Amino acid sequence: MLRVIFLGTGGTLPTINRNPSAIFINRDGEMMLFDCGEGTQQQMMRAKTGMKLTSIFITHFHADHFLGIPGLIQTMSFNGRTEPLDIYGPRWTKQFVRLLIELGYYKLGFQINPYELEGGDVIDKGDYIIRAVATDHGVPSLGYVLEEKKRTGRFNRERAIELGIPVGPLFSKLQKGEPVTINGRVIMPSEVVGPGRPGRKLVYSGDTRPCESLAKESECADLLIHDGTLADELHDWALETKHTTAGEAAHLAREAGVKQLVLTHISSRYSESTELLMRDAKNIFGNVKIAQEFMEIEIPLSDKH
Structure with missing residues (x-):
């Protein structure tokens, strides 16, 4: 099982329909968060994901991507957690975790292990890896690739x-x-054994301009979750704020040959309708969705090479 649940799909400003960034991934029972904006723990409760996380991956230290962590770890501690939690992110992650532990009058009941990553760093999880990708957001920032290792061929x-x-x-x-x-x-x-079969590949961009490193890492991905903050008509604003337009994300997806694109980090200016974003993207890439709160996507295994 490789299931993705969108817990927060909004841009910098939350709206009544969109929380700040948070993506929950369940891979065969191992549960991870990619970004953890304000209110994520309540979204986890609503989605009934449980809180037995093994790790949190932070793309960058703008507040809408990490402010949910203090409340989440305190709740896990109050609930009796004793297992360690790994927090990965770009430069400043270790300082963040130190401040996090010192924040407020409470005693944390479990250990937090901070890891600072750079683009190209790989976390080997046995039968899959998570690779950090350097992105372009004006501050130290990362995207992440979850890629399963090749599986044994079918036995005849x-x-x-x-x-x-x-x-x-x-x-x-x-x-x-x-x-x-x-x-x-x-x-x-x-x-008697057929050729090796591919694993699944998921890519999350975080906040970024389109960049070559992310395009390369997205090649043939089963799912690309990409910054789609703005419509193409606001391209100049996307350049200034270091975000991506819907059309730019769709172009990257097409060139990388991904199977499915989901646009997230949707600006609050599209609270009434995301039709413009969808139109910009659909003009370039067919299999695209606009992320919605609690939307779930399960990525199946495939024998196709």
Whole structure:
């Protein structure tokens, strides 16, 4: 399972319909937050995600992307959490965590481990990785790629039996890439195991101008969640504030060959309607959505290479 829940989809100013940035990801029971704007813990309660997070990834230290963390960690502590929490982010993350622990009259019941990342840094999680991507927002800022490692190819049980391999431990050896010997003949894994199958790939831009580093990392992504703060008619304002227009995000998605694009960090000026954003994006890239609060996307596994 790889499920994405949008808990906060608004721009700098929250609205009655959009909270500040927060994206919840559940990968086979491991739960992560990417950004944690004000009110995120209440959004988690409404979405019934639970609070057993293993890690929080901060894209940058503008207030609308991290102000939800102090309340969230205090609630987790009040609820008896003892497991450590990892917080990743750009430069200033360690200082932020130190200040966070010192904030207010309370005693935190668990350890917080801060990690400062730069573009290109990789966190190896075993069967998947999270890679930090340098972005362009005028302050130290990162995007993130969650990419699963290649999976073993499909095992052809019928072919294995035809070759005289008895059902049992030898099947497992072949699936692990080890050759086996039957009646003096060496049978290679490639004879009964298909080509490796791709894992899933998800990219979150955070706040940024379109940039080459993000475009490269987004190649063939199953899902690209990109800053789509403004309509194309406000391109000059996007340049000044270091954000991306809907059309620019769609162009990046098209050039990178992503399967699906979701625009988020929607400016409060589009509180009544996001039709203009959708039109700008749809003119360039077909499979696009505007993020909504509590929208869920589940990314399926695929055998296509």
